[in-house]
Amino acid sequence: MAIAETISSPLAARAVTASKIYGQDDNEVRALDGISVEFARSRFTAIMGPSGSGKSTLLHCLAGLDRVTAGQVFLGDIEISGCKEKQLTLIRRDRIGFVFQAYNLVPTLTALENMTLPMALAGRKPDKEWFDSVVDMLHMRDRLAHRPSELSGGQQQRVAVARALMSRPEVIFADEPTGNLDSRSSTEILTFMRGAVRSLDQTIVMVTHDPVAASFSDRVVFLADGKIVDEMSDPTSDGVLERLKGLGN
Template sequence: MHTTPGIAAATVGLTKVYGSGDTQVVALDGVGIDFREGEFTAIMGPSGCGKSTLMHCAAGLDSPSSGSVRIGTTELSTLNDRQLTELRRDRIGFIFQAFNLLPTLTALENITLPLTIAGRRPDRQWLDRVIAMVGLSQRLDHRPAQLSGGQQQRVAVARALASRPAIIFGDEPTGNLDSRAGAEVLGFLRDSVRDLGQTVVMVTHDPVAAGYADRVVFLSDGRLVDEMTRPTPDRVLDRMLRLSGGNPQTPAFDTGSRTS
């Protein structure tokens, strides 16, 4: 008997407007989306379509102009700054394009930093499992300068997983990596969903990266315009070409890391 997965995060009527009058830009225009528990979702669309704005609002890093955002059953607009900070720290993991590691700390210290700041002891069994999954057992004493870019992003993935968050948001997490290191990191995110029951939401413009997800949602001009389950890089690229009017020269996506 299958249980229906819950909703890790959701937006309803999400709108984000920057500026006013002639300079007004509508970055999000009434977006409603559910991110289901134990699912890997990729967000794609042409440059400037609102991908990162959607992620930042859904993760509580930015506040919407109107509409609502929930993490689990918690409505973010009801929280004060301290409560919002605690929710982000305790229930959300972040992986950014820039690895955001502290250079003076070892890999292990960087991984456990959010827990240290929160005054919480790591769950040793969970931490060991995460470290083994991302292949860092032999690198825990190394500082970031002693690690390759791919290894640094593995540390960032482990850090995001360490507190066992309800949901992980990744903003172009493989954007600074070569295709091999990027494939490793995406594989770890895929494994964390399959083996650890993690929920992952990733903004990307790379069809190959999107191919690791369970579903891909497409934005255009601040609106959700399409959705795809069981994506493949070729199907995603085809959909992106259609969204950009069939012109591969438009800055809608990146085919640089596409494998033949």
């Protein structure tokens, strides 16, 4: 695969006039409505917008978890909207980290096994130092042997965040990664994520409802009805709150 080609692109991901339509006829929902948006490499971007505005759909399409109905989606220079399923599986496994809104942990595996599953599937082992720093940052050291049913919602969310961070993928897509956490855990994770962007050139695209979480990002993109309606660089939580009020959120 053309990794060098991908690295050469200044854009980590982008959508070009992408639409996603669910259902048919009277039941048709236009979750993405001809959206064009770019995500720069080594940057932390937040996506905000009212419930149902298409945030999760956009993230799923960018990560190759779902297919657009029309338009194109790129990861680096690779058009993933044109990839076959087999190729997509490899791209998702090797190059993308995803934090699901609903965690999607494997119930029969322990916290540690869940965190390292994508790498295990790829026949890789996490770097020991990185593994330790992620686990300690998330305060999960004494919960590594527990299964998801034995963890609180916040702990399950932290396992999901750890799983996405573990392989240091080209891009991390995170759907409300702090939605179920108290403000202290949330601040710790956001600070860690921002640190990974600043010092390790990690690229992160995060959906959030929380203006404070968005203020950790470099740029906020606002969605409404499946379209980009606004954006803001170097956001502050007050600034984000003002814009959201304008969107009727």
